[in-house]
Amino acid sequence: MAVQQAVVSHLPATSVTPKTVQYRLGRFVLYIILLGLSILFLIPVYMVLVTSFKSLDQVSISTMWDFPSRFTWESIRKAADQLAPSFFNSVVLVLPATIISAIAGSLNGYVFAKWRFRGANLLFTLILFGMFIPYQAVLIPLVKFLQWADLYGSLNGLILTHIVYGLPITTLIFRNYYAKIPTELVEAGLLDGGGFFSLYLYVILPLSVPAFVVVIIWQFTQIWNEFLFGVTITSVDSRPMTVALQNLSGSQIVEWNVQMAGAFLTALPTLLVYIILGRYFIRGLLAGSVKG
Amino acid sequence: MSMKLRINVLPFMVLLPSLILMAVFVYGFIGWTGYTSATDSNALQQLSGQPARYVGLKNYEDLFTGRLNARFRIDLVNIFFFTVLFILVSQIIGFGLAVLLDQNVKGEGIFRSIFLFPMALSFVVTGTVWQWLFSPNSGLNTLVTYIGLPQWKIRWFISEAQLLEFHWNDLAGILIKILLGIVIFAALLYWSRWRSQTAAVLTGIAILLISLLTFSDLDQLTALEFEENHGFNLALIAVVIAASWQMSGYIMAMYLAGIRGIPDELREAARVDGARELHIYRHIIVPLLRPITLSAVIVQGHISLKIFDLVFTLGGGDNLFIDMPGINMFFVTFRGNDFARGAAIAIIMLIMIAFVIVPYLVISLRGEVE
Numbered sequence: 001m002a003v004q005q006a007v008v009s010h011l012p013a014t015s016v017t018p019k020t021v022q023y024r025l026g027r028f029v030l031y032i033i034l035l036g037l038s039i040l041f042l043i044p045v046y047m048v049l050v051t052s053f054k055s056l057d058q059v060s061i062s063t064m065w066d067f068p069s070r071f072t073w074e075s076i077r078k079a080a081d082q083l084a085p086s087f088f089n090s091v092v093l094v095l096p097a098t099i100i101s102a103i104a105g106s107l108n109g110y111v112f113a114k115w116r117f118r119g120a121n122l123l124f125t126l127i128l129f130g131m132f133i134p135y136q137a138v139l140i141p142l143v144k145f146l147q148w149a150d151l152y153g154s155l156n157g158l159i160l161t162h163i164v165y166g167l168p169i170t171t172l173i174f175r176n177y178y179a180k181i182p183t184e185l186v187e188a189g190l191l192d193g194g195g196f197f198s199l200y201l202y203v204i205l206p207l208s209v210p211a212f213v214v215v216i217i218w219q220f221t222q223i224w225n226e227f228l229f230g231v232t233i234t235s236v237d238s239r240p241m242t243v244a245l246q247n248l249s250g251s252q253i254v255e256w257n258v259q260m261a262g263a264f265l266t267a268l269p270t271l272l273v274y275i276i277l278g279r280y281f282i283r284g285l286l287a288g289s290v291k292g
Numbered sequence: 293m294s295m296k297l298r299i300n301v302l303p304f305m306v307l308l309p310s311l312i313l314m315a316v317f318v319y320g321f322i323g324w325t326g327y328t329s330a331t332d333s334n335a336l337q338q339l340s341g342q343p344a345r346y347v348g349l350k351n352y353e354d355l356f357t358g359r360l361n362a363r364f365r366i367d368l369v370n371i372f373f374f375t376v377l378f379i380l381v382s383q384i385i386g387f388g389l390a391v392l393l394d395q396n397v398k399g400e401g402i403f404r405s406i407f408l409f410p411m412a413l414s415f416v417v418t419g420t421v422w423q424w425l426f427s428p429n430s431g432l433n434t435l436v437t438y439i440g441l442p443q444w445k446i447r448w449f450i451s452e453a454q455l456l457e458f459h460w461n462d463l464a465g466i467l468i469k470i471l472l473g474i475v476i477f478a479a480l481l482y483w484s485r486w487r488s489q490t491a492a493v494l495t496g497i498a499i500l501l502i503s504l505l506t507f508s509d510l511d512q513l514t515a516l517e518f519e520e521n522h523g524f525n526l527a528l529i530a531v532v533i534a535a536s537w538q539m540s541g542y543i544m545a546m547y548l549a550g551i552r553g554i555p556d557e558l559r560e561a562a563r564v565d566g567a568r569e570l571h572i573y574r575h576i577i578v579p580l581l582r583p584i585t586l587s588a589v590i591v592q593g594h595i596s597l598k599i600f601d602l603v604f605t606l607g608g609g610d611n612l613f614i615d616m617p618g619i620n621m622f623f624v625t626f627r628g629n630d631f632a633r634g635a636a637i638a639i640i641m642l643i644m645i646a647f648v649i650v651p652y653l654v655i656s657l658r659g660e661v662e
Contacts, residue, residue: 030395037389038406041537043435044421051424061430065438107306115303123311125653130318132649134598136621136638138321140328140631145321164317167310196302225414227601228618232626242416246605249420256424263420267413274412278405282545285411 051260052076059257079248079261085237086244087265090224093155093240097162098219104163105170105215110204112171113178114186124175131168135228146233153235161233162223169222170215173287177211178204210280217277218284221270241266322642329635338629351636362520364637365460367617369522371644374531374616375596379589382536386543386588391573393544394551404548408541415538419605422534423449426606449530449606449614457523465505472501527613535602539595543588550584551577586652593648598641617641 051059052075054068112124142161143152151157181204189199230240239247245266248259274281329351333344355364389407393400410418425431426448433444447453458466475498482491554577562572600618609615609623617637625634 030392030397034392034397034403037392038403041406041410041541044418044425044537047425048421061427061434064427064430065435104310108310111303111307117304121657123307125657126319127310127314128653129649130314132594132645132653133318133322134618134638134641134645136598136600136618136634137325137642138317139325139621139638140625140635141321141324142317164313167313171310196306221412225416227414227416227604228622231604232622242414242601245414245420246416249423249605259420260424263417267417270412270414271409274409275405278408281412282408285542285545286549 048260048264051257052079052264054257056255056257059255075255075257075261076265078255079258079265082248082258083241083244083262083265086239086241089155089234089238090241093158093162094220094223097159097166097223098216101163101166101170101219102212102215104167105172106174106205106208106212107200108167108171109174109176109178109211110200112175113181114183114204124171127168127171129168130165131172135165139228139232143233152233153238155234155238157233158229158238158240161229162219162226165229166219166223169287170219173215173218173284174208174211176287177208177214181207213277213280214284214287217273217280218287220273221281221284224270325635325638328631329639331632333631333635334633335629344632347632351632352640355633355636355640359518361633363612363615363620364617365520365522366612367615367620370525370528370614371597371599371616373524374528374599375593377528377532378535378539378596379592381532382540382543382592383585383588385536385540387547389540389544390547390551393548404541404545407544410538411542413538415601416605418534418538419602422530422537423606426530426534447527449527450611451525451527451530452613453526454521454523455526457521460520460522468501468505472498472505475501525613527611531603531606531614534606535596535599538602539592543592546584546588547581550581554580590648590652594645597645597648 047065050065050067053071053073055072055074058068058070108127112120146152146157146161149157151160186199186203189203194202224240225242226240227242227246230243231246234240234243245262248255248262328344330346330348331344332347332350337344355361393403397403427433428445428447428450432448433446437443475494479491479494479498482488482494558576559572562576567575598618599616600622603614603616603619604622606614609619618641621634621637621641624630624637628634
C-alpha cells in the first residue's frame with residue numbers, strides 16, 4: 001500500500017519535470033522561429049518606410065538600410081503630387097465597379113442558390129470559368145470593342161471591363177453564401193404570397209450584409225491592385241494608380257525615395273482595408289478557391 | 293440540399309444580362325482572339341490597308357519553330373520552371389506557417405496578419421519594392437553584412453546564369469524520359485503495395501515509352517533547323533522569392549482554415565492512444581488536407597501561368613531571363629502591333645490554364661451536386 005502510494009505520488013513528478021523543460025524549450029524555439037519569419041516578411045516594409053522618409057541626397061547604396069539621418073516628407077509629397085491624378089482615377093474606378101458587380105453578383109447568386117432550373121450547374125460553371133482565364137485571351141477583342149464603343153482610353157471603359165470580369169467571383173461568393181440560408185425560409189415567404197423580388201428584398205437581402213462586406217472588400221482590393229487592363233485600355237488621363245506607379249520608374253534617373261514613397265501610397269488604401277477588416281478579406285481570399 | 297424553388301421566367305431574366313455579358317466578353321472574345329490568331333493581322337497588313345487573311349495555324353508554327361520567335365520558347369521554359377518552383381516554395385512555406393500557428397500560439401492574430409498582409413498589395417507594389425531589394429550592389433546583398441556575413445554578389449533577376457541546359461530539339465526526348473521516370477516510379481510503388489493490376493498497366497506504359505525512345509528518332513526531332521539552347525535561368529529565383537513572399541500567406545490561410553476544420557476529437561483520440569504530434573500530423577491532418585492542397589496548387593498554378601504585373605515591374609519586357617508568355621503577348625501585340633502573333637500566344641496561355649482549371653471546375657462542381 002505504501003509502496004503503491006509512493007509510486008503514484010512519484011510518477012507524475014518524474015514524468016512531468018523533463019516534459020515541462022522540453023515543452024518550454026519547444027515553445028521558446030517556436031516563438032523564435034515565428035519571430036524570425038515575421039522579421040523576414042517585414043524586411044520590405046522596413047525598406048519602404050525608411051526610404052520614403054529620406055530625401056534624394058540621403059538615398060545611396062551604402063546607407064540603404066540605415067534610418068534617415070533626418071526625417072523628411074519631401075519624397076512622399078513628391079510622390080503624392082505625381083500620383084494624385086491617378087489616385088482619383090482609381091477612386092472613381094473602384095467605387096462604381098465594386099458596387100455594381102456586387103449587386104449583380106448578389107442577384108445572380110440568389111438565382112443560382114435558390115431557384116432550380118435545367119442547366120443551372122452548366123451555366124454556373126461557364127460563368128465561373130471566366131474567373132480563371134488569362135485576360136490576355138480577351139484583350140485584343142476588348143480593345144477593339146472599346147474603340148468601337150468609343151470607350152477606349154476612358155475611365156468608363158475600364159469600369160465596364162472590371163464589372164464584367166468581376167461577375168464570376170461575385171456570383172460565386174454570393175451563391176455559396178446563399179446556399180447556406182435555409183430554403184424553407186424562402187419557401188415560407190413564397191407561401192405568404194411573396195414574389196421573386198420581394199423575397200429577395202425582404203428575406204435574402206437583410207441576411208446578405210456579411211457577404212456584401214466580403215465581396216466589396218474583395219472587389220475593391222482586386223480592382224485597386226489590377227494592372228493589365230489598366231495599362232492596356234486607359235490613356236495618360238485615365239490611368240489608375242498602379243499604372244502611374246509603374247511609370248514612376250520610367251524616367252531617366254531612378255529616384256528610389258520617390259518610388260518607395262509611391263509604392264507606399266499605392267498600397268495604403270488596400271492595406272488600411274486589410275488592417276481594419278482583415279477577417280472579411282480572408283473570407284474573400286478563401287472563397288477564391290471555388291468551394292465556399 | 294433541400295428542394296429549390298422551381299424556376300419561372302423572372303429569375304432567368306435576372307440572370308440574362310450577366311449571361312449575355314459572359315457569352316460576349318468571355319466566350320465571344322476568346323473565339324475572336326482564336327480567329328485573329330489564324331490570320332496575318334499585323335503591322336505590315338495594317339499598313340497595306342488589305343483585310344487580314346486567313347493563314348491557318350501558321351502563327352503557332354512560327355512560335356514553336358520560327359527563328360525569330362526564340363523569345364516565345366524561352367518564355368515556355370521560363371514559365372515551366374517558375375511555376376514548379378513557385379508552387380513548391382510557397383506550399384512549403386505556407387504549410388509550415390500554418391503548422392507553426394496551429395500550436396496554440398499567443399498573438400496568433402498578429403503573426404497571421406504579418407504573414408498574410410502582402411496578399412493585400414498589388415503585384416506592381418511588390419515588384420517595385422523587390423526591384424530595389426534585388427539591386428546587385430545593395431539591397432539584400434548588403435543586408436547580410438549586418439549579421440556579419442560577407443557581402444553577397446548575387447545578381448538576382450538580372451543574372452544571366454543558366455542551369456540544366458538543353459537543346460530545344462531534344463525537348464520531346466527529355467519529356468518522354470521524365471514521364472518514363474515517373475511511370476517506373478509509380479509502377480514500383482504499386483508493385484510494392486501488391487496492387488498488381490495497376491502496376492501491370494504502368495509497366496506496360498513504361499515498356500511502350502522505352503520502345504518509343506529506342507525505335508523512334510524522337511531524340512533527333514528537328515523542329516528547328518538550327519541549334520537553340522535553353523535552360524533554367526537563375527534569374528527566375530528572384531521572381532520566385534518575390535511571388536512567394538506575396539502568396540505564401542494565402543497558402544497558410546487556406547491550410548489554417550483546413551486544419552481548424554478538423555474536429556478536435558479526432559486529434560484528442562489520437563493523443564489518448566499515445567500518438568505523438570508528428571504522427572498526428574502525418575497520419576491524420578495531412579491526409580485530411582489533401583483537397584486543400586489540390587485547391588491551393590490549382591489557384592497558384594493559374595496565377596503563375598498568367599503572371600504579368602510582377603515580371604513587368606521587375607523589368608520584364610527587356611529582360612528575357614525572366615520573360616513570360618503574358619509579357620511577350622503584351623509587347624508583341626501592343627508595342628509591335630502584331631495582333632495575330634499576340635493572339636496565338638494568348639490562346640496557348642489559355643490552353644495551358646484550361647488544362648489545369650477545367651478538370652478542377654468539373655470535379656468540384658460534380659462533388660457538390662452529389
